[in-house]
Amino acid sequence: MFNRELVKxxxxxxxxxxxxxxxxxxYELVKEIGRRSNQLLQMKEGSLYPGLHKLEKQEYIxxxxxxxxxxxxxxxxxxxxxGKKILAERTxxxxxxxxxxxxxxxxxx
Amino acid sequence: xxEGEHRFIRELTIExxxxxxxxxxxxxxxxxxxxxLKEEEVPPEQIYEYLVQHLGTPRxxxxxxxxEIETTPKKTQxxxxxxxxxxxxxxxxxxxxxxxxxxxxxxxxxxxITDATFLLLFIYxxxxxxxxxxxxKEFGHRGYRLLKKTFLISIIPNILFAYLLVFKILPYTWFxxxxxxxxxxxxxxxxxxxYPVSYVGYRWGRKVSI
Numbered sequence: 001m002f003n004r005e006l007v008k009x010x011x012x013x014x015x016x017x018x019x020x021x022x023x024x025x026x027y028e029l030v031k032e033i034g035r036r037s038n039q040l041l042q043m044k045e046g047s048l049y050p051g052l053h054k055l056e057k058q059e060y061i062x063x064x065x066x067x068x069x070x071x072x073x074x075x076x077x078x079x080x081x082x083g084k085k086i087l088a089e090r091t092x093x094x095x096x097x098x099x100x101x102x103x104x105x106x107x108x109x
Numbered sequence: 110x111x112e113g114e115h116r117f118i119r120e121l122t123i124e125x126x127x128x129x130x131x132x133x134x135x136x137x138x139x140x141x142x143x144x145x146l147k148e149e150e151v152p153p154e155q156i157y158e159y160l161v162q163h164l165g166t167p168r169x170x171x172x173x174x175x176x177e178i179e180t181t182p183k184k185t186q187x188x189x190x191x192x193x194x195x196x197x198x199x200x201x202x203x204x205x206x207x208x209x210x211x212x213x214x215x216x217x218x219x220x221x222i223t224d225a226t227f228l229l230l231f232i233y234x235x236x237x238x239x240x241x242x243x244x245x246k247e248f249g250h251r252g253y254r255l256l257k258k259t260f261l262i263s264i265i266p267n268i269l270f271a272y273l274l275v276f277k278i279l280p281y282t283w284f285x286x287x288x289x290x291x292x293x294x295x296x297x298x299x300x301x302x303x304y305p306v307s308y309v310g311y312r313w314g315r316k317v318s319i
Contacts, residue, residue, distance in 0.1 A: 012319040026137060027144035045145075046164035049137045050177040058249025058318055071147070072140060082250040086319060 011043060011051050013094065016087040019061060019079040026052065026075065052077060060086055113156025114142055117167060124171035128178055138164065180247055186259045189240045196233070197266040208283050226292050230299050234306050241307035245314025252318075256311050260304055267300055 018024060018032055029052075030045045055061045060083035065073045079087070110118075121138060125131050142160060151159045164170060206212075207219045222229065240259065244252040273279045274293075 016319065025140075025144075027141050044163075044165040044169065045141065046138070046170040047173045049134070049141075050173045053134075053174075053177055055249075055319070057251065058247075059251040060249055060319065072143060075137065075140060080250075086249070086315075089316070090319060 011048070012055060013087070013090055014041075015048075015051065015055065015077075016060060016079060016083055017091070019077055020084060020087055023076045023078040025077070029077075055083070059083075111146075111153045111156050113153065113158075113160065114146070116157050117142070117160045117164075120167035121170060124167045125174060126171070130178055134174060134178075138170070182248060182251075182255050185244060185247065186255060186262070189243075189259055190263050192236070193263045194266055196236070197270060204283055208280075227295065230295060234299060234303070237303045237307045238310035241310025241312075242314035243310075245311035245316075246318050247314075249315055249318040252311060252315065256307060260307055264300075264303070267303075271297070271300065 014033055015029060018029055024032065026048060027045075030043075030048055033041055033043070052061065056063065056077075059080055061077050061079055063075050063077050066076050067073045118135060118139060122131065122135050125134055128134075141164070145160070145163060146156070149159075165173075203219075203222075207215050240263070241256055244256045244259065248255055
């Protein structure tokens with residue numbers, strides 16, 4: 001498990017990254033984050049939605065409804081062109097930061 | 110709907126409170142719970158605890174939403190518009206008090222402030238930079254439209270004050286320290302660069318918006 005604040009600070013970036021690959025609904029996002037991190041990156045699922053709301057308010061993502069053959073319609077999220085731009089900016093910054101930190105405190109690998 | 114699920118949704122609705130987005134927020138969680146319970150066989154009597162374990166308590170969820178639903182574009186816009194009006198009203202009240210009351214402490218303060226006019230201009234520019242930063246940080250890409258709108262409304266007192274001063278509608282001698290040519294020119298330049306300052310603040314805020 002990781003520091004809660006660290007996870008909180010990087011959730012938006014993770015969400016944008018996942019939505020950059022394909023459209024997803026809230027529950028799917030949580031499952032995907034858990035699956036890709038081997039369940040090491042687990043957050044309280046309830047805190048995902050304020051984050052999604054904020055990203056939507058900032059016009060980095062938008063939602064649409066998709067009817068299901070069984071059960072209620074799902075609310076899918078997709079990344080916007082501005083979301084892609086900020087994701088590219090932040091990802092590049094993140095890589096530079098990780099490289100610098102690895103250089104300063106030593107890589108674990 | 111099972112009792113545990115019903116209880117969770119009922120408590121969440123109460124915790125979120127009377128808010129225009131209450132129904133939308135609760136619906137997101139209802140859908141999430143539907144997916145969660147579809148995937149896992151949970152004994153009915155353990156559903157509430159299971160939901161709390163995965164989602165957090167309704168109170169924790171409402172707390173996470175608090176800041177998000179409280180910060181609206183309109184609130185942010187009027188916060189800065191009102192702050193700028195307060196700065197102008199404060200300055201006007203201060204000037205009138207100095208010329209009318211002749212209190213010693215006020216005279217000392219007046220001398221200190223009129224000697225540090227360029228420092229005041231710098232602090233004032235920081236206020237406009239902060240305006241842009243806060244809008245960029247909270248509203249990201251969408252904040253650009255909000256910045257332009259907020260700027261246009263907020264700048265009205267500045268233009269009005271300059272107009273009153275240039276056309277000597279205000280008692281000219283009262284604002285002697287401001288109307289000194291060098292400082293007045295500096296004020297004009299600052300007024301023109303307020304938008305670029307706010308824009309730089311906005312870009313900086315936008316950078317940290319996610």
